[in-house]
Amino acid sequence: MSEHRDPLAEQPAARPLTAEGFASLHASAKATAIVTFDDGRFLDANSAFAELSGFERSDLLDHDVFDMGLFADVRHHVALLRELEECGEVRAWGTRLRRRDGILRNILLSAQLLDVAGRRAILTWIRDVTEITGGAGLPA
16 A cells, blocks of 8 residues: 655745844845745845846835846746755755846855745845856856
8 A cells, every 4th residue: 555645745844034034134245035936026135136136126026036037047947946845945056147237147046945924935145156157167
């Protein structure tokens, strides 16, 4: 007799985000943002993220990563979501970010699932490694 396993029951638990967590996001020197898991809408972003992306923070809020065209390759974003769904977090995920001015930047993205007011969200930290990689070595 085979045992039936519910894959939803095995999903990693999202950590609840506290007020202190929101405050630390803005204090971080790393480019940091929180987006909803289901539709990729920005809930918050710090000034370092705004500077890296070329968007004003106010332009990001209530828009989604797809509308903003931030992922140079949407397939990488889909793969990132799958990995997050499976593991609850990712570390040093190499991809490319498209800035508002169209310039591509090589980034390493780390992320973890969060619970924000009962809604699944993703906390991301991004490191721009374009100067280190010389524009090579990461997916196009």
